[in-house]
Amino acid sequence: MKFMLLLHGDEKLLQADPGNNGISADFAAFNDAMVKAGAFVSGARLRPTSAATTVRVTGNRTEVLDGPYADTREQFGGFYIIEAADLEAATDWAARCPSAAYGTVEIRPLWQAPAA
Amino acid sequence: MRYLMLIRHDEAAMANFTAGDWQKMAADYGAFTAAISKADIAYSPGQRLEPSPKARSVRLRDGKRAVLDGPYADTKEQLASFFTIDVPDLDAAIAWAARCPSARHGSVEIRPIWVQTETTK
Numbered sequence: 001m002k003f004m005l006l007l008h009g010d011e012k013l014l015q016a017d018p019g020n021n022g023i024s025a026d027f028a029a030f031n032d033a034m035v036k037a038g039a040f041v042s043g044a045r046l047r048p049t050s051a052a053t054t055v056r057v058t059g060n061r062t063e064v065l066d067g068p069y070a071d072t073r074e075q076f077g078g079f080y081i082i083e084a085a086d087l088e089a090a091t092d093w094a095a096r097c098p099s100a101a102y103g104t105v106e107i108r109p110l111w112q113a114p115a116a
Numbered sequence: 117m118r119y120l121m122l123i124r125h126d127e128a129a130m131a132n133f134t135a136g137d138w139q140k141m142a143a144d145y146g147a148f149t150a151a152i153s154k155a156d157i158a159y160s161p162g163q164r165l166e167p168s169p170k171a172r173s174v175r176l177r178d179g180k181r182a183v184l185d186g187p188y189a190d191t192k193e194q195l196a197s198f199f200t201i202d203v204p205d206l207d208a209a210i211a212w213a214a215r216c217p218s219a220r221h222g223s224v225e226i227r228p229i230w231v232q233t234e235t236t237k
Binding site: 004006008040044045046047049051052053054055056057058062064068071072074076078079081087090091095096100101103104105106107108109110111112 | 118120123124127131163164165166168170171172173174175176181183187188189191193195197198200206209210213219220222223224225226227228229230
């Protein structure tokens, strides 16, 4: 099964991190562990929510708002797509993700089309 | 520049969708995907998620795991799917977001992807 891990953390704390522009050692180790286990599918870090834009369309009107969809105490800052046997295995990876120790890792199962 | 496009729908409203509504949505997405393909931009197709009640949120504090059922935040609209595109700038990303059928049903949040090339520390 495939799962999305959504990494939430306090941007203010992260931006104070001098290693902010690179991949920190703890994330590099986590990435390596997932690749070795065959769990890693893809992933990306996002620019801070100050660079977010939210778009919706009503009738012929396009509304463009600066900022993320919702203001939250911790901000969505990156994601992984992983392959795991089940939700418990995905939870184990989420707990090993460095973000779990200072933020929150949300797990969302990817949609599985019903068997034809 | 690569952008992550986060699609949010009101799951409660979608629960009232008729078969016809879903067919229209599928047709609209078919046209949207065809338009992106024709535009010849790097695009990774939408990945749909299971509904938010299947979400789980995990924290680790002092070595102890705290696992909560449900998404990180309760919002009026819920994250339903995402795709990535590679376009020259934010205006181009906004234009594609506005063409996305989900912009009419919910919202599309655009997040620039941070390109990281080096390992530090």
